[in-house]
Amino acid sequence: MNASAILSTRNITKKFGGFTANKDVSVDFPKGKLTAIIGPNGAGKSTFFNMVSGSFAPTSGDILFDGKSVVGLKPHEFAKAGISKSFQITNLFPALTVLENVRVAVQSMHSAYDLWTPRSRRAEWVEQAERLLELVGLQDKRRERAENLAHGEQRSLEIAVALACDPKLLLLDEPTAGMSPEETRVIMDLILKLLEHRTVGLVEHKMKLVMGVSDNIIVLHHGELLAQGAPDEIRSNEEVKRVYLGKGNH
Incomplete structure (x- = not known):
């Protein structure tokens, strides 16, 4: 494993019956x-995301997090290890308030809720949830029901929920999908x-945005790794330009 990497994949492959979604990444x-x-569409991004976030186990290969293999861990064990994820499809409790959504996530990382939980402990969970809402800019909406939030606000709330386990690695699946330019910003x-x-x-389709904010870019094509590097390297890579960026995008 690269010493400067928090997570590394080593020749991970995922097969579904006779179909190979990712190969030796x-x-x-x-x-x-x-x-x-x-x-591009069909490149294997979602399957790869599902493997590194713990939803799918690779058919072969290894995933190292902080130097230890995490292959075979259950999704909640990924969260306890320090990997948290937020999916493209909003995964909130719509009828609960913004604060309750985050408090439930915080609470789930500590213990099961029961009648004997001390009130002071419950107050700690609320305080932690309030801090996360402040971080994502939703403290003024904490009493609103989640279903009443604008799309961009729901994505911010999802990120707050994903941060409840205080992850070392936060994985986001198309965090700006369906957003206006202002919400994206x-x-x-x-x-x-x-x-x-x-x-x-993060998995992201907006190329201009990716090139502007990323430190490292992984390019997948037909389930295999096409290129990995800094934005300038990816922008000037002839293979990437040929299969993905197109003449108008680089």
């Missing part, structure tokens, strides 16, 4: 940096702020 996510996963500002204390990996 070896990449690094450098510590404290933003890594973007890009590629707000989310990207938030993601860049989060980088001050953790590593971030």
Whole structure:
């Protein structure tokens, strides 16, 4: 494993019956940096994201986090290890308030809720949830029901929920999907702020945005690794230009 990487994949392959979604992908996510996963439709991005976030186990190969293999861990064990994820499809409790959504996530990382939980402990959970809402800019909406938030605000709330386990690595699946330019700016500002204390990996389709904010870019094509490097390296890579960027995008 690369010493500067928080997570590395080593020849990971994922097969579904006779179909190979990813084949022999070896990449690094450098510590404290933003890594973007890009590629055309059908490139294998979602399957790769699901493997590094613990939803799918690779058919073969290894995933190392902080130098230890995490292959075979259950999704909640990934969270306890320090890897948290936020999916493209909003995963919130719509009828609960903004604060309750985050408090439930905080509470789930500590213990099961029961009648004997001391009131002081419950107050700690609320305080932690309030801090996370402040971090993502939703403290003024904490009494609102989640279903009443604008799309961009719901994505910010999802990020707050994903931060409840205080992850070392935060993985985001298309965090700006369906957003207006203004909402996109707000989310990207938030993601860049989060980088001050953790590593971030994301799947993203907006090329201009990816090139502007990423430290490291992973390009997948037909389930295999096409290229990995800094934005300038990816921008000037002839293979990447040929299969993905197109003449108008670089």
